[in-house]
Amino acid sequence: xxxxxxxxxxxxxxxxxxxxxxxxxxxxxxxxxxxxxxxxxxxxxxxxxxxxxxxxxxxxxxxxxxxxxxxxxxxxxxxxxxxxxxxxxxxxxxxxxxxxxxxxxxxxxxxxxxxxxxxxxxxxxxxxxxxxxxxxxxxxxxxxxxxxxxxxxxxxxxxxxxxxxxxxxxxxxxxxxxxxxxxxxxxxxxxxxxxxxxxxxxxxxxxxxxxxxxxxxxxxxxxxxxxxxxxxxxxxxxxxxxxxxxxxxxxxxxxxxxxxxxxxxxxxxxxxxxxxxxxxxxxxxxxxxxxxxxxxxxxxxxxxxxxxxxxxxxxxxxxxxxxxxxxxxxxxxxxxxxxxxxxxxxxxxxxxxxxxxxxxxxxxxxxxxxxxxxxxxxxxxxxxxxxxxxxxxxxxxxxxxxxxxxxxxxxxxxxxxxxxxxxxxxxxxxxxxxxxxxxxxxxxxxxxxxxxxxxxxxxxxxxxx
Amino acid sequence: xxxxxxxxxxxxxxxxxxxxxxxxxxxxxxxxxxxxxxxxxxxxxxxxxxxxxxxxxxxxxxxxxxxxxxxxxxxxxxxxxxxxxxxxxxxxxxxxxxxxxxxxxxxxxxxxxxxxxxxxxxxxxxxxxxxxxxxxxxxxxxxxxxxxxxxxxxxxxxxxxxxxxxxxxxxxxxxxxxxxxxxxxxxxxxxxxxxxxxxxxxxxxxxxxxxxxxxxxxxxxxxxxxxxxxxxxxxxxxxxxxxxxxxxxxxxxxxxxxxxxxxxxxxxxxxxxxxxxxxx
Numbered sequence: 001x002x003x004x005x006x007x008x009x010x011x012x013x014x015x016x017x018x019x020x021x022x023x024x025x026x027x028x029x030x031x032x033x034x035x036x037x038x039x040x041x042x043x044x045x046x047x048x049x050x051x052x053x054x055x056x057x058x059x060x061x062x063x064x065x066x067x068x069x070x071x072x073x074x075x076x077x078x079x080x081x082x083x084x085x086x087x088x089x090x091x092x093x094x095x096x097x098x099x100x101x102x103x104x105x106x107x108x109x110x111x112x113x114x115x116x117x118x119x120x121x122x123x124x125x126x127x128x129x130x131x132x133x134x135x136x137x138x139x140x141x142x143x144x145x146x147x148x149x150x151x152x153x154x155x156x157x158x159x160x161x162x163x164x165x166x167x168x169x170x171x172x173x174x175x176x177x178x179x180x181x182x183x184x185x186x187x188x189x190x191x192x193x194x195x196x197x198x199x200x201x202x203x204x205x206x207x208x209x210x211x212x213x214x215x216x217x218x219x220x221x222x223x224x225x226x227x228x229x230x231x232x233x234x235x236x237x238x239x240x241x242x243x244x245x246x247x248x249x250x251x252x253x254x255x256x257x258x259x260x261x262x263x264x265x266x267x268x269x270x271x272x273x274x275x276x277x278x279x280x281x282x283x284x285x286x287x288x289x290x291x292x293x294x295x296x297x298x299x300x301x302x303x304x305x306x307x308x309x310x311x312x313x314x315x316x317x318x319x320x321x322x323x324x325x326x327x328x329x330x331x332x333x334x335x336x337x338x339x340x341x342x343x344x345x346x347x348x349x350x351x352x353x354x355x356x357x358x359x360x361x362x363x364x365x366x367x368x369x370x371x372x373x374x375x376x377x378x379x380x381x382x383x384x385x386x387x388x389x390x391x392x393x394x395x396x397x398x399x400x401x402x403x404x405x406x407x408x409x410x411x412x413x414x415x416x417x418x419x420x421x422x423x424x425x426x427x428x429x430x431x432x433x434x435x436x437x438x439x440x441x442x443x444x445x446x447x448x449x450x451x452x453x454x455x456x457x458x459x460x461x462x463x464x465x
Numbered sequence: 466x467x468x469x470x471x472x473x474x475x476x477x478x479x480x481x482x483x484x485x486x487x488x489x490x491x492x493x494x495x496x497x498x499x500x501x502x503x504x505x506x507x508x509x510x511x512x513x514x515x516x517x518x519x520x521x522x523x524x525x526x527x528x529x530x531x532x533x534x535x536x537x538x539x540x541x542x543x544x545x546x547x548x549x550x551x552x553x554x555x556x557x558x559x560x561x562x563x564x565x566x567x568x569x570x571x572x573x574x575x576x577x578x579x580x581x582x583x584x585x586x587x588x589x590x591x592x593x594x595x596x597x598x599x600x601x602x603x604x605x606x607x608x609x610x611x612x613x614x615x616x617x618x619x620x621x622x623x624x625x626x627x628x629x630x631x632x633x634x635x636x637x638x639x640x641x642x643x644x645x646x647x648x649x650x651x652x653x654x655x656x657x658x659x660x661x662x663x664x665x666x667x668x669x670x671x672x673x674x675x676x677x678x679x680x681x682x683x684x685x686x687x688x689x690x691x692x693x694x695x696x697x698x699x700x701x702x703x704x705x706x707x708x709x710x711x712x713x714x715x716x717x718x719x720x721x722x723x724x725x726x727x728x729x730x731x732x733x734x735x736x737x738x739x740x741x742x743x744x745x
Binding site: 007073077078081082084085088089092105106107108110111114115117118121122125128129132133134137140141144148175348349350351352354 | 497498501504505508509512557558560561562563714715717718721722725726728729732733735736738739740
């Protein structure tokens with residue numbers, strides 16, 4: 001997709017990444033719960049059919065019908081709709097990223113859609129007619145539902161993992177190179193285990209809210225919690241994932257970036273607690289899950305998902321497609337041209353609040369900020385420019401803005417000319433000075449020359465770690 | 466179900482008209498995204514409306530259904546607005562600069578009226594199939610069919626009259642004319658079918674109406690795209706599409722389309738096996 005200027009909105013103090021992250025975490029959690037829920041149900045249906053005791057079979061059937069209603073109402077519907085929300089927010093944050101994902105993989109999205117349709121139909125038939133169907137048909141429907149939803153994960157996982165490790169992928173003709181990329185398998189297996197865990201835990205919560213005899217409840221919990229066993233391989237899968245991601249990304253999660261390291265710690269900590277409880281349940285036969293404990297475990301799982309998704313989004317910086325597209329929708333190849341031409345010279349969109357600014361230089365700075373920095377920074381709010389650079393001298397700002405990629409490895413190189421950079425410096429200082437009505441112009445040719453020299457010095461390539 | 470079915474066309478609209486589609490999405494911003502909560506609320510309210518407790522109180526049932534319908538009307542309207550904005554590049558910069566959140570142009574009204582009213586002939590055909598076994602309502606369904614066709618035809622005429630000249634030329638020219646003709650012919654076919662059905666709905670009548678409806682929907686979809694195409698730079702886009710088209714996977718898609726389509730048919734067929742609901 002060519003460089004196109006899109007109208008970028010300013011959401012005030014809230015970082016756009018947080019919006020997409022919030023919706024994303026919610027969606028991933030619900031979607032994985034829907035997949036895992038299906039697998040656990042297929043498993044319970046199967047194990048019900050194997051018991052010789054017709055009473056047990058009947059009880060499990062009743063439970064499954066009740067559980068499926070909840071699954072449909074909560075995760076199915078909300079999961080699908082948050083999926084749509086996800087797509088819209090992604091467009092809001094970076095249309096060009098979504099454009100590239102479609103460019104590169106549109107038939108795979110179409111394939112994903114066929115599975116999604118199958119999932120919906122199989123699920124709907126079970127929902128409407130399940131209670132009145134023979135066991136074998138029920139099992140087949142649940143199986144179809146689970147397989148179809150797992151394949152949705154399969155396709156989407158390939159596209160998401162491609163964003164982080166596209167490897168030798170060069171363009172739309174390399175579909176399969178990009179799809180079966182280095183992090184494809186570890187993240188697919190990892191997510192599958194997460195799905196099973198969520199599905200099993202949710203059964204434990206729901207069974208506690210339903211009117212079932214104590215013995216039956218214990219039995220159901222025991223059957224469902226068998227599916228917590230695969231959690232044992234999570235550490236290995238996590239290590240595999242870390243081993244295949246780019247060096248700089250790995251170094252950030254392993255201490256290089258405190259925020260990312262903390263989120264990883266949350267994810268690992270929460271998963272470990274769940275795992276420990278599962279182990280305890282295996283060895284202490286009389287230990288089971290009451291509603292409070294199981295709800296707590298689900299909450300922990302949500303925390304783990306949140307942490308994990310944050311890390312996944314975070315380690316991709318400064319790219320949305322590694323080596324091909326920076327987070328601010330500029331490609332590495334365009335930097336040199338934008339430095340020569342000016343990054344916002346061709347931007348047709350005016351500022352939405354031009355009267356707020358004292359002069360044209362600050363206005364230019366605001367446009368540069370909007371185009372190049374606003375995906376990751378707010379003006380004065382979360383990760384605000386005034387917070388990260390507010391206390392610096394003008395000289396420091398000029399030096400560091402021109403060396404953005406060396407200042408912090410998770411920023412792209414500055415993509416504009418010297419006038420734009422100085423305008424951005426003035427914009428930042430004017431913000432930090434509480435937006436006075438008067439602001440002097442900064443037009444010293446020596447300053448411009450210095451910035452130009454620094455820009456040459458920093459180069460147009462990505463920086464170190 | 467409708468959401469699932471809706472995702473696919475949206476996907477392809479995105480590939481074909483990306484700049485306009487994305488820009489309109491961004492410009493309308495939160496306003497456009499409000500359709501997601503609207504869908505969620507609408508869906509759960511419909512679910513609520515079916516519960517016994519709500520059904521028991523008439524005013525409650527009416528309110529709940531009305532709000533749900535309101536949500537869906539809002540979603541439909543947002544689509545119209547998004548589409549109109551996406552085909553009006555000259556309005557983009559000004560829209561953004563003004564900080565507008567709604568693209569209210571006179572063109573929206575007839576367009577929306579047309580698509581809104583156009584949903585009713587579809588409803589009539591759906592009802593016709595569903596209520597085939599209940600002769601007492603056949604006359605009402607047939608009247609719904611004829612009435613809504615007449616209303617849609619009127620809305621179509623108004624829409625054509627209010628289209629900008631350039632766009633109208635495309636719709637009435639060779640590119641659009643064929644499709645418009647198909648749509649109108651389909652409408653006539655439906656009208657005949659419903660006229661035949663006033664005394665009672667027959668299988669033949671229904672098949673005729675369904676065929677007519679399919680023709681109309683196909684024709685109108687193409688007319689709509691003709692207007693959209695008229696507003697984008699085709700030469701520049703052709704190049705971009707050639708780039709996208711190199712992306713592999715088409716064959717696999719067709720394979721899965723057939724396989725999963727078959728599985729879907731199988732799943733639907735299973736519903737027949739269900740033991741009937743015990744009376745009462």
